[in-house]
Amino acid sequence: MLSQLRPINKSFCLQTLCEENFTRLIRLTPNLGSNNTSGSIIQTEILDTGPFTYTLILRDKLVPGQTPHINFKCRVYMDTKSMEVIQIVGHWQTPNFHKTTPKDILNRKWESNYFLEKWLVFQLDMSNVTQTSQQVANV
Numbered sequence: 001m002l003s004q005l006r007p008i009n010k011s012f013c014l015q016t017l018c019e020e021n022f023t024r025l026i027r028l029t030p031n032l033g034s035n036n037t038s039g040s041i042i043q044t045e046i047l048d049t050g051p052f053t054y055t056l057i058l059r060d061k062l063v064p065g066q067t068p069h070i071n072f073k074c075r076v077y078m079d080t081k082s083m084e085v086i087q088i089v090g091h092w093q094t095p096n097f098h099k100t101t102p103k104d105i106l107n108r109k110w111e112s113n114y115f116l117e118k119w120l121v122f123q124l125d126m127s128n129v130t131q132t133s134q135q136v137a138n139v
Helices: 010-028 100-136
Strands: 042-050 053-060 071-077 082-089
Touching: 010 082, 042 071, 053 082, 053 100, 082 100
Parallel strands: none
Antiparallel strands: 042 053, 053 071, 071 082
């Protein structure tokens, strides 16, 4: 199904998708720069920082004894308020970009960032379910 979703102006849509993913990430991890994910249902591991960028790993918070399913290596741009997927570990192999066309690279970026969007939406939904069940338990 993912391979069938092909917007006409993919580069513009990719930029919009990256900006929306940034917004979702900030909703999930409001303390992004502090590496403190105590109030979040996802873990972030900051690998590198620059003046306006973070390179990080996103993953599910693990239950003891659980192995991680998918790790997203992403670059977050604080000045443009966007993020892009660099690599997805545990889902599919990243192709060798040295032997592909620019169109193939754009398609792979689209697929990776679209998959991240679906994962972030799922995490937000899970966060809402968790908050709702905690509110019901407190009543």
